[in-house]
Amino acid sequence: MIVDIEGGTVGFSFSANSGSTVHVRGGNIGNSFDAHTGSMVYVSGGTLGSLDATSGSRVDINEGTVASINARFGSTVSISGGATDLVRAYGGSSLQMSGGRVRSDFDAEINSNVELVGGEFQLNGEPFADSVITLAAGDVFTGTFMDGASFLFSDVTPFISDTNYSDMLQSATLTRVPLPAIDTSPIFIDGSTATNVHRLRAGQTLSLHDGGMLDRNFTAVDANMNFEGGTVGTRLEIAGTIVSVHNGTIGDRFFASARSVVNMTNGAIGDHFAANSGSLVNLNGGTVGNYMRADSDSTINIRDATVGIYAEANFGSTVNIDGGSVGSGFRASEGSTVNVGGGTVGNSFSAFGAVNILGGTVLSSFTAYIGSEVNIGGGSVGRSFEARYGSTVNITGGTFGDDFKALSGSDINITGTEFYLDGTKVDLEFGVPMVVADRNVRLSGRLADGNDFEFDLFASNSLVDDFFSPDATLTLTLVPEPTSVLLYALALVAGYVRWRGSIRCSSVA
Secondary structure, eight states, X not given: OEEEEEEEEEOSOOEEOTTOEEEEEEXXXXXXXXXXXXXXXXXXXXXXXXXXXXXXXXXXXXXXXXXXEEEOTTOEEEEEEEEEEEEEEOTTOEEEEEEEEEEEEEEEOTTOEEEEEEEEEEETTEEXXXXXXXXXXXXXXXXXXXXXXXXXXXXXOOOTTSOOOOOEESSEEEEXXXXXXXXXXXXXXXXXXXXXXXXXXXXXXXXXXXXXXXXXXXXXXXXXXXXXXXXXXXXXXXXXXXXXXXXXXXXXXXXXXXXXXXXESSSEEOSSOEEOTTOEEEEOSSEEOSOOEEOTTOEEEESXXXXXXXXXXXXXXXXXXXXXXXXXXXXXXXXXXXXXXXXXXXXXXXXXXXXXXXXXXXXXOOEEOTTOEEEEEEEEEOSOOEEOTTOEEEEXXXXXXXXXXXXXXXXXXXXXXXXXXXXXXXXXXXXXOEEXXXXXXXXXXXXXXXXXXXXEOOSSOOSSSOEEOTTSEEEEEEOOOHHHHHHHHHHHHHHHHHHHHHHHHHHHO
């Protein structure tokens, strides 16, 4: 039996049974399209819901839109064009992809026979010469299919509050073929004419202006994008690409991967913006939604932008905050570095890595967890600062709100120019730390940056007062006044110059 579908609407639960051949050239077909054993399905147009290829069936897709494609055990699927949100190749299936777009997840499971046909393959921004690819956690794999469409598959860690949008490649085979020539003519999109651009390859440039729009799941590899206005759909994915955002709106789940650079001066980026490994993000203006994330080897610089709640710096990443504002719930994970030199960071900051506060304002409820190191040399830290077991807090400057708590097993090291316990001056030697075991007294003095401070070393914890556990380690280190330090430094410099001069004279002689 041969069935041709060229238009109209077909409801859900369509079945292509054994011995049937189905051609879909147009129209709309609902979910649960099942290709059973001995059937053949050819899709060259139209819109389909979920499509299941079962054992012994064959499915060829070269155009059209399919919501999801499931290649079950024993099935054979070929994709050379069109668009789909999800492709899943189960163990024992055979799936070849040489073109088209996967707008969400591509899952090649263990023991599946998946072949990617194309070229320009790169793993984490570096050329990939092997013939088989398996994605490890955090990997970004890019390339170009035989039809000239670029792709990006990544096994990234999903956001805690987000659906798992990562891809899976288990021993997928790579077949290299000649690729179409790259059209490097600049692409200008302002909505005045219809466009059908969904991908950018190396050397291509796109400029988006007011009235223009890019579809969701746009992918750019080693390209340039300039946003002066317009709208970008959800899940923009880039690798090795330079993006300049001067205006306009970018949707949720924007992923900047593998050597990408994002420069933003205005406009808006939605929720779940992620700077993946090796990327650099400069936020000099505009707004970023909730759940922003910096992954390993990436750097995010925030200078005059507004960032929403629950931002996160993951292991190996660096986040520099020199202006603007970051919402509550910031998390500096183990192995990350966060530098605050200006701006405002919201309540409930969680530190597991290295945090350096030299300026700006960090609001209330900062918590330093085990393994963290917090260095405070300036700025303002709000009330309810808490140093937990295994954390280290080094204080050389800044100002502090009420309710500072040093819990059991924490280390608090304070450096200043004078110290007092209950008004009595503490005699110290310059540069020699002294452990303070006293409790239920008031510690006051002047920090190295010239700011006065005062902590009540209460041995009993309460909701509103300072607390320094008897099992917390508190040290004081005396340094000279800033003026004395400067004179001392100048003396050192003068001595160094005289020493270098004597070396030059000796060598001439």
